[in-house]
Amino acid sequence: MSTQQLPVVVIGAGPTGLAAAAHLVERGIEPLVLEAGPAAASAVREWSHVRLFSTWGEVVDPAAEKLLAPTGWMRPDPAAYPSGGDWADLYLQPLADVLGDRVRAGATVTGVSRAGRDRIVDADREQQPFVVHITYADGREERAFARAVIDASGTWVTPSPVGGSGLPALGEKAAADRIAYRVPDLKDPAVRARYAGKRTAVIGSGASAFTALAYLADLAKSDGGEGTKGVWILRRGISGSTFGGGEADQLPARGALGLAAKAAVDEGHADAVTGFRTEAIERDANDRLVLAGEDGRRLDPVDEVIVLTGFRPDLSFLDELRLGLDERLQAPVELAPLIDPNQHSCGTVYPHGHRELSHPEQGVYLVGMKSYGRAPTFLAMTGYEQVRSVAAAIAGDLASADRVELTLPETGVCGGAGLFDAPDAQEADGGGCCAPAPQLVQLGAPATVGAASEQAPAGGCCGS
Numbered sequence: 001m002s003t004q005q006l007p008v009v010v011i012g013a014g015p016t017g018l019a020a021a022a023h024l025v026e027r028g029i030e031p032l033v034l035e036a037g038p039a040a041a042s043a044v045r046e047w048s049h050v051r052l053f054s055t056w057g058e059v060v061d062p063a064a065e066k067l068l069a070p071t072g073w074m075r076p077d078p079a080a081y082p083s084g085g086d087w088a089d090l091y092l093q094p095l096a097d098v099l100g101d102r103v104r105a106g107a108t109v110t111g112v113s114r115a116g117r118d119r120i121v122d123a124d125r126e127q128q129p130f131v132v133h134i135t136y137a138d139g140r141e142e143r144a145f146a147r148a149v150i151d152a153s154g155t156w157v158t159p160s161p162v163g164g165s166g167l168p169a170l171g172e173k174a175a176a177d178r179i180a181y182r183v184p185d186l187k188d189p190a191v192r193a194r195y196a197g198k199r200t201a202v203i204g205s206g207a208s209a210f211t212a213l214a215y216l217a218d219l220a221k222s223d224g225g226e227g228t229k230g231v232w233i234l235r236r237g238i239s240g241s242t243f244g245g246g247e248a249d250q251l252p253a254r255g256a257l258g259l260a261a262k263a264a265v266d267e268g269h270a271d272a273v274t275g276f277r278t279e280a281i282e283r284d285a286n287d288r289l290v291l292a293g294e295d296g297r298r299l300d301p302v303d304e305v306i307v308l309t310g311f312r313p314d315l316s317f318l319d320e321l322r323l324g325l326d327e328r329l330q331a332p333v334e335l336a337p338l339i340d341p342n343q344h345s346c347g348t349v350y351p352h353g354h355r356e357l358s359h360p361e362q363g364v365y366l367v368g369m370k371s372y373g374r375a376p377t378f379l380a381m382t383g384y385e386q387v388r389s390v391a392a393a394i395a396g397d398l399a400s401a402d403r404v405e406l407t408l409p410e411t412g413v414c415g416g417a418g419l420f421d422a423p424d425a426q427e428a429d430g431g432g433c434c435a436p437a438p439q440l441v442q443l444g445a446p447a448t449v450g451a452a453s454e455q456a457p458a459g460g461c462c463g464s
Ligand SMILES: Cc1cc2nc3c(=O)[nH]c(=O)nc-3n(C[C@H](O)[C@H](O)[C@H](O)COP(=O)(O)OP(=O)(O)OC[C@H]3O[C@@H](n4cnc5c(N)ncnc54)[C@H](O)[C@@H]3O)c2cc1C
Pocket: 011, 012, 013, 014, 015, 016, 017, 034, 035, 036, 037, 040, 041, 042, 043, 044, 047, 050, 051, 052, 053, 054, 059, 107, 108, 109, 110, 152, 153, 154, 155, 156, 157, 317, 367, 368, 369, 370, 378, 379, 380, 381, 383, 458, 459, 460, 461
């Protein structure tokens, strides 16, 4: 079999990987989508309880919609905000179903290389197919060959740690039973009991942190939730931009998240601790956790810690490939300047495609959430445009691959996990980039800020 007849392996059956498969099918190229979890959209299902800040109109890929149309699939109201669970059940699973046995669940990719060529061998490298090692849920191992590899495996499984220097804080692992790295589902009675009446530190400054603070505030106001208190720990100071783009955000529901967090602080459900970079987590005599800062500060004890400091890509299984990655963001070198939170603090990214996503190793692409490396503010529609262009490039249609067919919304949640902020400078300049002083507004969905978390669009990708 010639290399051209081999399938394109797509790693991950999330929104981006499934969209990539749809675009490949549209071009008559066979995809093989390998998904580590038990079903398509496994990562999205883990945040089923979180409402997106994007509407249905912004999270359905056009090629996927075409593929679904003959099955009688109807896109939900384009103006409505799905939850992660809705996104998985009403769109991503039907899409996986229509792709049929091109999608394999319980299939973890553990390694990708050129067949017979490790990373250092030049000879005929580009002529060799890719070899992909797979481990199935039952422990069986297999290898598959591919003409190209699209890595859409996201970053969900590799959250960043508490430590202000990017390393786990001292004692972080030992305190694992009290630390969560995702926005908790407070509708789940067991999870609710864990946080009700407790003092919880929320570490992070992006949409996920806003969401968690709003959820805890709702819990404090609910029956049985009396005494629930959040301690919001920021590595930077509070400024005009702390709460995101507010009403200036072109995605209103995303802007509203910051305003819900502001309400939590203003109403006294959370205390903000600024300029705090955690060095250690210790247990006190009462088995509560004490966070110690790099500046020597020790905070009052808390019962629980929720860490929402962003995600980072797992590059371990790509070690035999010649990737061109930016040394700061771990994103493709051409893409990195477009998304660098040190420069683009408001998340304005122009649409991009195969050229920005290519590597010295031809035929391999990191797309979707993973393409952003450690940068925040990834949007699903960015990923859809990426895979449209990449599929066109693999098909040899460079005219289409080079065309930009998308306009992305501007502004948003400013700043990023990788930034170092001198709190004084932030406060003095009023926060710099995009945000007017946030004001309390009605959230995009029909809910007041007080009832934020039950109804309101929420999120978690941005600047966490
Ligand atoms: C809480 C939250 C809210 C968000 N809200 C929005 C929003 O409102 N609007 C918006 O545009 N974006 C939002 N995002 C950002 C982004 O659009 C989503 O994260 C989206 O799910 C990214 O899609 P993806 O396919 O790139 O990655 P993922 O959804 O993470 O999918 C990757 C898949 O790859 C699988 N996988 C991982 N490793 C392997 C492996 N080694 N082998 C095989 N499979 C593997 C995973 O199990 C997963 O199913 C949000 C993100 C989060 C976390």
